[in-house]
Amino acid sequence: MFGERSFELVKDVERQMTGCVTGVPTYDENGVRQVLDEMQLLFDQNQKDYNRIGQKVNQNDVTENLDVTMNSSTSTGAQGEAAGVYLRHTALERNKDCLLAYMSTRLERIRDLRWIKGSVLPEADQNNMTEQELQYFTDYNKILANYMRDIGVDGDFDGLDLTEHMEPPKSHMVYFKVLKEYGEFEPEDGKIIVLRKNCVHHLPKYQCETLIRQGVIEILTE
Amino acid sequence: MLVKHLRKDFYELLFGKRVLIIANFDIDSVCTVKILTELLKIDGISFSLCPVDGITAMKQAYSDYRETVSVFVLINCGIALDIRAFFDNLKNKLVFVLDYHRPVHVNNFYDETNQIRILSLDDNFDEGLDSDDDGDDDDESEIMDMGDSEDEDGSRRRGRKRKRRNEHDRERRRAVWKEKRNELLFEYTQFCYYAPPSSLVALELSWAISRGDIQYVWWTTVALTDALLLEKLPRSEYVQKSTELSLHIAREASTTETPRDCLKVNFEKDLCFLLYRHWNLYDSIKMTPHSACMLKSWSLKGEGRFHEMLGELGLPQVECHRKYASMDVRCRKKVERAFSEPVLRDKYNFNDVTVGTFISEIGFRPAFSAFDSHLACLALLENPVLNGSGNVVDNFLDSLAALSKKQFDTLDRGIGMAKTHLTAMYNQVKEFLSMNVVTPRGGFLYVQMPEGSPNVCYFRNTSFLVFLAQFTQRAAVSHVRNRRWSTLPLVLCAPHLSGYWVIVGIKPLSLELPKNLFGKLFETLAIKMTDGAVLMDFLDPHIVLVHGDHKDKFIQLLEACMV
Numbered sequence: 214m215f216g217e218r219s220f221e222l223v224k225d226v227e228r229q230m231t232g233c234v235t236g237v238p239t240y241d242e243n244g245v246r247q248v249l250d251e252m253q254l255l256f257d258q259n260q261k262d263y264n265r266i267g268q269k270v271n272q273n274d275v276t277e278n279l280d281v282t283m284n285s286s287t288s289t290g291a292q293g294e295a296a297g298v299y300l301r302h303t304a305l306e307r308n309k310d311c312l313l314a315y316m317s318t319r320l321e322r323i324r325d326l327r328w329i330k331g332s333v334l335p336e337a338d339q340n341n342m343t344e345q346e347l348q349y350f351t352d353y354n355k356i357l358a359n360y361m362r363d364i365g366v367d368g369d370f371d372g373l374d375l376t377e378h379m380e381p382p383k384s385h386m387v388y389f390k391v392l393k394e395y396g397e398f399e400p401e402d403g404k405i406i407v408l409r410k411n412c413v414h415h416l417p418k419y420q421c422e423t424l425i426r427q428g429v430i431e432i433l434t435e
Numbered sequence: 436m437l438v439k440h441l442r443k444d445f446y447e448l449l450f451g452k453r454v455l456i457i458a459n460f461d462i463d464s465v466c467t468v469k470i471l472t473e474l475l476k477i478d479g480i481s482f483s484l485c486p487v488d489g490i491t492a493m494k495q496a497y498s499d500y501r502e503t504v505s506v507f508v509l510i511n512c513g514i515a516l517d518i519r520a521f522f523d524n525l526k527n528k529l530v531f532v533l534d535y536h537r538p539v540h541v542n543n544f545y546d547e548t549n550q551i552r553i554l555s556l557d558d559n560f561d562e563g564l565d566s567d568d569d570g571d572d573d574d575e576s577e578i579m580d581m582g583d584s585e586d587e588d589g590s591r592r593r594g595r596k597r598k599r600r601n602e603h604d605r606e607r608r609r610a611v612w613k614e615k616r617n618e619l620l621f622e623y624t625q626f627c628y629y630a631p632p633s634s635l636v637a638l639e640l641s642w643a644i645s646r647g648d649i650q651y652v653w654w655t656t657v658a659l660t661d662a663l664l665l666e667k668l669p670r671s672e673y674v675q676k677s678t679e680l681s682l683h684i685a686r687e688a689s690t691t692e693t694p695r696d697c698l699k700v701n702f703e704k705d706l707c708f709l710l711y712r713h714w715n716l717y718d719s720i721k722m723t724p725h726s727a728c729m730l731k732s733w734s735l736k737g738e739g740r741f742h743e744m745l746g747e748l749g750l751p752q753v754e755c756h757r758k759y760a761s762m763d764v765r766c767r768k769k770v771e772r773a774f775s776e777p778v779l780r781d782k783y784n785f786n787d788v789t790v791g792t793f794i795s796e797i798g799f800r801p802a803f804s805a806f807d808s809h810l811a812c813l814a815l816l817e818n819p820v821l822n823g824s825g826n827v828v829d830n831f832l833d834s835l836a837a838l839s840k841k842q843f844d845t846l847d848r849g850i851g852m853a854k855t856h857l858t859a860m861y862n863q864v865k866e867f868l869s870m871n872v873v874t875p876r877g878g879f880l881y882v883q884m885p886e887g888s889p890n891v892c893y894f895r896n897t898s899f900l901v902f903l904a905q906f907t908q909r910a911a912v913s914h915v916r917n918r919r920w921s922t923l924p925l926v927l928c929a930p931h932l933s934g935y936w937v938i939v940g941i942k943p944l945s946l947e948l949p950k951n952l953f954g955k956l957f958e959t960l961a962i963k964m965t966d967g968a969v970l971m972d973f974l975d976p977h978i979v980l981v982h983g984d985h986k987d988k989f990i991q992l993l994e995a996c997m998v
Contacts (some may be wrong), residue, residue, distance in 0.1 A: 352704050388477055390832065403454070406483075411828035413484040415476060416453075433832070 215255065217302035219248045219311035226315050231323060235329055237341045239324055245312065252308050255301045262294050262301075323350050327357065328376050388415045389430040398424070437544070438531070438552045439637070442643045445531060445554060448506070449475070454482040455504040457496050459511035459974050460827065462813050462897055463535060463632040463982040465834045466658040467510050470637035472653050477646065486831035489972035497522050509632055511535060512974045517542045518551050524552055533637075535630045535667075536974065538623055554636050557969065589768065606694045627976050628955035629667040631676055634658035638683065653700050653805075654838055655791040656680055657812065660805040663790075665901055677702065684793075688841070696798045698732040698840055705804055706774060706791040709857060713807060713850045716762070716770065717745075722861040724906040728913045729785045729868060733865040744783050747911050748773040760801060797840055806833055811849030812837050814856045817899050819892035859890040860903050864910050873911040875923060877996030881938070884929040894929050895937070897978055902942050903927065922954070926993065928986065935970065935980045938989070946958050953977040960992050 229238035239360045255337065269291050323346060332354050341349065357375075364373040373385060380381060381399045395408035408429065438444045456471065458464040468484065475482050483504065485496040493512055501522075507530045509518075514534035519525060519542060532543065533554040542550050575576055588721035634655040641651045659676055662668040668676075681702040688699070691702060711719035721732045721741065730744070731737030745810045750773060754766045762770075780786040793805040816834040835844045863884070867873055884891065896898045904927040912921045921944045933935040940953030954976030961969040961979065981989045 341438055384476070386476065386478065386481065389477065390828070406453075407499055409499055412833065413828070414482070415472070415484075416481045417479075 215251065215301070216307045218309070219308045222248060222315050223311045226318050230318060235326070237319065237326065237338045239245075240343050240346070241315075242320070242343075245315070248312055250269070252305055255305050255308075255382060259298050259301045259305075262298050266291050266294050266298070272404045299402075319346065320349060324353060326350075327353060328408065332358075372383075380393055385418055386415055387414070387418045387421055387432060389421065389432045391430050393429050395429045436549050436552050437764075438548060438554050441554065441640045444552070446474075446640060446644055448529065449480050450478070452480070453504050454480060454506045455496070455500045456482055456484045456508045456510060457493055457512060458484065458486050460486060460488045460829070460831065460896065462809055462816065462817065463634055463658040463663040464511040464635040465812060465816065465831065466632070466654040466838065467533065467637045469654050469835055469838050470634060470641060471508070471510075472918060473651070474637075474641055474644070474646060477867065486828055488827050490974065491972055493974075494521065502527075505529065507531065509534060514539050514543060514553065515541060515627075515974075517727060519543075519546065533633045535633050536976075537628050538626075539632050541620065553641065554633075556636050558747045563663060589882065616727045622730055625955055626950035626952050628948070629662065630670060631672065632658040632662050635676065638890060640801070641678075642683075647683075647687055649684065649700060649838065652680060652683045652687055652838075653793070653795050655683075656700070656805045657809045657838070660792065660809040661898075664770075664806070664809065665714075665898060666905060669948055674791065677793070680793070687767075701794050701796075702791060703794050704789045705792045705794065706771060707788055707806075710807055710810060710850065710853060712759055712801060712804065714854060715756050715758055716750070717752075718854075718858075719759075722857045724902075724909055726785070726788065727861065727864075728909045730783070731913060732867055733861075733910070734914075740783065744785065745769060745781065747778060747782075750854035779803050790801075792882060800843065801922075803846075807850065807853075808838070808846070810857070811846055812852035813898055815845070815849040817856075817893075817896040818852060819895065840964060857888045859893045860899065860906060863888070863890045863894075864906050865901060865906055868910060868914050873907065873915075875920065876990070877994035878922065878923065878924050879993070880908065880911065880925040881912075882927050884926065884927070886930045889931075891930050895931055897973060897975055900937065900939055900978070901925070901941065901975075902927065903929075904939050908944055923995055926990075927955075928990070934983050936983055936986050937978060938981055938986075939978045939995060941977070951977045956993070958995060960996065961987060963992060 217312050222241060225241060225244070226238065232238075236414050323342070326338065327350070330338075334350065342350070361373060364375075390413050391408045391410055394410045398408050398419075399405050406414065408414075408424075413433070421430065421432075425432065454470060455474070458468045464486075472482065472484065482709065483500065484647055485492075485500075487493045493509075497507070501524065501679040505528055507522075509530065510530045511522075511534050513530075514532050514536055516540065516541050518530055518532070522528075522530070525548075528550060530551045531554055532551065539553065543553060546744065565623075573978075632655070635658075638651050638655045641647055655925075656677070659673065659680065663670070663673045684700050684702065707723065708719040709723045720726045720730075720993060727733065731740050732742045742752070745752065748765060752902045754762050759767070774788050779788075794804045795804050795805075795808070812834045815837055816830050818833070836842045837849045866888070867882055867884075873880055875881075884894070894903050897992055904925055907927060908925040911925075924940060924943045926938060926940045928938050938957075938958070940951065942949060942951050948997070957969070957979045958971065958976065961971055964985060969989065970983050972980060
């Protein structure tokens with residue numbers, strides 16, 4: 214039956230996605246090709262039938278005035294063929310939808326992987342992807358990086374790593390008190406801060422985790 | 436330079452910069468810092484906060500951050516200093532000064548490079564200062580103009596002759612001008628006083644950038660209460676400013692929804708007994724300076740009268756000793772009416788016990804008046820436990836935390852400490868009066884706290900020290916019944932850390948306007964003393980530190996001056 218293979222493909226990809234949460238399943242090249250072959254077949258058939266109907270209709274136009282009864286008998290034949298064309302066309306559409314669903318599910322997963330695994334994917338995942346998918350991943354990477362660099366350019370800090378936080382933070386700044394004499398601290402952006410004991414600061418979240426772990430600063434809660 | 440537009444000329448300049456806030460140790464600056472930091476946090480502007488308790492600490496904070504910070508905001512400190520000379524190397528820096536101390540140093544007001552900018556809401560900003568310097572600028576330019584025009588015309592000889600005469604003339608005029616300038620400057624700087632609280636400016640700023648919030652108004656009322664309680668503003672001005680604030684409240688209240696846990700602030704007439712809502716009525720009336728002085732509750736006779744009065748008002752002793760919140764409801768309801776009865780005024784000379792103040796409520800928690808919050812914050816700020824270790828910043832942060840509406844436990848702790856502070860203050864005044872240590876010396880009343888007194892630790896910081904001095908003065912005047920005493924200023928001397936004594940001078944009781952001449956006086960005396968004997972480190976000029984060995988000499992000099 215038409216469309217069976219493509220439905221199989223969709224079911225497969227869904228099964229794979231739920232089975233493996235952090236990774237790209239293997240690209241089912243064989244399945245995709247089979248669906249495409251089927252589609253090619255359907256299309257060719259349709260093309261043939263369509264041409265035939267076209268010819269018949271043309272003939273009908275010529276003989277229209279001559280014989281009405283004959284006309285009716287040929288039109289039933291054309292109708293049967295038209296129904297075939299319609300059926301095949303629907304099957305074609307369905308195959309197309311299934312293929313697109315397959316592709317887009319995979320792309321969605323690839324996009325998610327950028328947020329989970331960072332800008333460089335592991336070898337295993339890369340092997341499971343097609344050439345075009347790899348290209349997509351690189352493009353997406355580029356766009357995201359550009360966007361993150363643009364955030365807050367007119368503000369105090371340049372860019373913000375959006376992938377850093379699982380949940381959106383309430384603020385990109387941190388309000389803390391210095392517990393020990395530390396001296397100069399140079400964050401990523403190179404704007405040096407002097408951390409003197411007992412001073413309170415409100416600064417962008419740099420790598421303050423390290424300072425907290427060292428016991429130099431203490432976050433002040435509101 | 437005076438900042439004209441708070442948003443354009445101040446707030447918008449802070450974006451993208453790192454700001455250092457240097458804040459003095461008083462309640463007004465706590466409130467101002469609270470408002471300002473909330474605004475900066477919303478806009479994601481990075482800042483550092485350095486609370487300082489003196490001029491040296493202020494300089495230290497500046498030199499620590501000079502390299503890394505380009506915008507400085509001084510809150511309640513620095514306006515009386517020549518900032519350009521005090522902070523060396525001001526290149527590429529901006530200094531905003533938000534200070535309620537007056538007088539303003541002339542060089543700050545007329546800073547040529549516009550790096551020092553003063554934030555103030557006063558329309559008639561220091562009339563004296565304005566007029567005198569405008570005048571002298573004109574004079575000077577006039578002199579210059581004349582010189583120029585003379586150079587240009589006429590033959591050379593006549594020109595030279597004229598030039599000589601002109602020079603002579605110019606010198607004479609300059610001398611006159613200088614004399615006039617000095618005179619005006621002296622007149623201007625003679626008295627130190629306070630402008631309305633800085634929080635009002637911060638509140639105005641929050642409104643100017645459309646970030647008004649009822650909380651900001653509440654914090655400002657706390658700062659305004661500070662000005663009333665410590666007599667930094669005349670009472671009339673308090674009334675005027677509180678009317679302005681109730682307009683703000685009306686505006687904010689109409690725009691915000693009222694869910695159960697939101698802050699509600701009302702302007703109401705309330706009894707002026709300090710902390711009575713969170714204490715018992717008896718102690719509160721006994722220890723509030725205003726009522727204590729009317730009743731003379733420190734003496735045996737006064738206490739008897741006090742009991743009698745409570746009886747006459749129909750308030751049983753048992754109920755008055757109970758916590759106000761757990762008083763009998765019928766009794767509590769009649770308290771307010773009882774204290775407005777005319778018998779009090781006629782028989783006990785006990786009047787003026789209500790004051791217009793702000794009451795805040797959050798959800799179902801007991802109400803807080805602005806006085807309660809103020810005293811709680813002040814007690815946290817001047818917490819004697821941490822003072823010794825020099826860890827003043829924690830006190831400042833505690834005080835800041837007590838203002839926020841989520842940290843009830845800090846506020847409750849503050850209330851508890853405020854009670855201890857008030858009790859200590861009352862006991863100290865009682866001790867002064869029973870030992871008869873308040874003595875007239877020359878042109879002022881002098882009182883010295885004994886060195887071993889257990890209460891010393893509560894009065895190391897400025898606000899409670901001034902409060903104590905004011906209470907002592909009031910109590911002494913009502914105790915002695917000598918009319919002349921009310922026209923005398925008072926000088927209080929208390930032991931401080933490491934061999935130093937802190938000396939504070941306050942204005943005479945009869946003087947309505949809170950103008951204090953001790954600032955200038957102490958300054959002139961300090962010059963006469965040997966080096967290191969007098970430290971003028973406090974940001975209020977009428978409070979100085981004098982070394983124990985030189986204390987008596989200092990007082991003698993003061994006496995000689997005041998006679």
